[in-house]
Amino acid sequence: MxxxxxxxxxxxxxxxxxxxxxxxxxxxxxxxxxxxxxxxxxxxxxxxxxxxxxxxxxxxxxxxxxxxxxxxxxxxxxxxxxxxxxxxxxxxxxxxxxxxxxxxxxxxxxxxxxxxxxxxxxYECRNKENANVDFWEKIFAEVSKDSIEYSQLSANHPLVRRLETIYGENNLTKHREEIRDLLIELIQRGLVLNNLTSFEVDYMTKESIEECVIAIRELKS
Ligand code: SF4
Ligand code: SF4
Known part of the structure; x- marks a missing residue:
């Protein structure tokens, strides 16, 4: 994989x-x-x-x-x-x-x-180097309608970093269903699809990441 x-x-x-x-x-x-x-x-x-x-x-x-x-x-x-x-x-x-x-x-x-x-x-992007890469690969493929959505998620290291902070990098499997539903919701709201490349530069603005976090909190509450 x-x-x-x-x-x-x-x-x-x-x-x-x-x-x-x-x-x-x-x-x-x-x-x-x-x-x-x-x-x-x-x-x-x-x-x-x-x-x-x-x-x-x-x-x-x-x-x-x-x-x-x-x-x-x-x-x-x-x-x-x-x-x-x-x-x-x-x-x-x-x-x-x-x-x-x-x-x-x-x-x-x-x-x-x-x-x-x-x-x-x-070249290996940050998400590819991530210790939880297998988890993210499977879940990104599951929630994506096509390779465009899959690519934008796969490149989005600021989002992965946020989700691992919120759920715990060692606890992702325990929260799998919740993360899956959340990603679908974030895609539908157009919130996770704006990191330009997978490069070290964090193209997602602070505001767009915060918007994701607010949406995550709403969905979790
Ligand atoms: S498509 Fe990507 S991997 Fe292929 S030559 Fe262009 S930059 Fe390199
Ligand atoms: S950005 Fe996509 S194609 Fe490039 S290394 Fe990461 S996962 Fe592979």
């Missing part, structure tokens, strides 16, 4: 979910339908134009997508959004790196990206 690719279906059972937050998708100022449309467009163009045996097709794809996406508004100008993030399966439910070595057979294929393969392969 890995937080990046959950071994579990979405809440409505429409396919497996996965995370792509560290590849910068949520730095683009789009809504859920627009994220999905962008991912579909990337995937279609990638499938039509890239041949792993013809290596120059990978940088050519990147150049083409960067040009097409340059007018999209970024929330943080310093955060890159990588066009190699797309759909990995034919049902378009799982998102991930379209030039991952598992797909290309080339251990260095991510060198065609902005970050390069050592960063892409070596």
């Amino acid at each position: 890995s937080l990046c690719q959950a071994n579990q279906n979405s809440r409505d059972n429409k396919g497996q979910v996965s995370c792509g937050s560290c590849c910068g998708l949520f730095n683009l100022d789009l809504n859920t339908q627009e994220y999905k449309k962008l991912l579909r467009e990337r995937t279609d163009e990638f499938n039509e134009s890239v041949d792993f045996q013809v290596t120059h097709t990978m940088p050519a794809y990147r150049q083409s997508r960067e040009k097409k996406e340059e007018s999209l508004i970024k929330k943080d100008e310093t955060t890159y959004n990588c066009p190699f993030l797309g759909y990995l399966d034919s049902h378009q439910s799982r998102i991930g790196c379209m030039i991952h070595p598992v797909r290309t057979g080339n251990p260095k294929s991510q060198n065609f990206s902005f970050y390069g393969s050592s960063i892409c392969l070596g």
Whole structure:
């Protein structure tokens, strides 16, 4: 199991979910339908134009997508959004790196990206490093309708930190049902879906975290 690719279906059972937050998708100022449309467009163009045996097709794809996406508004100008993030399966439910070595057979294929393969392969976000990662992976997959929601939860280390403080990092299993209901409620209220990336920077504002905490208290009382 890995937080990046959950071994579990979405809440409505429409396919497996996965995370792509560290590849910068949520730095683009789009809504859920627009994220999905962008991912579909990337995937279609990638499938039509890239041949792993013809290596120059990978940088050519990147150049083409960067040009097409340059007018999209970024929330943080310093955060890159990588066009190699797309759909990995034919049902378009799982998102991930379209030039991952598992797909290309080339251990260095991510060198065609902005970050390069050592960063892409070596990066582990805070939630992935968390001792309770298995608990969070399962529960995030269970409460998410799709990979967009799953990604936004998986990247959200400020929220995980808060929940572990409230429930106790060693007591999560005991409060599983409560945490599950709470996460669904927070998603429905749109409160947990605004951390831009999984990076160390805490993009969730103090106000939005406090809003979550107030909602948690309301639900617990
Ligand atoms: S944000 Fe974390 S869980 Fe998501 S893809 Fe990156 S490393 Fe994996
Ligand atoms: S090349 Fe790196 S940044 Fe781009 S999608 Fe793949 S893992 Fe993410």
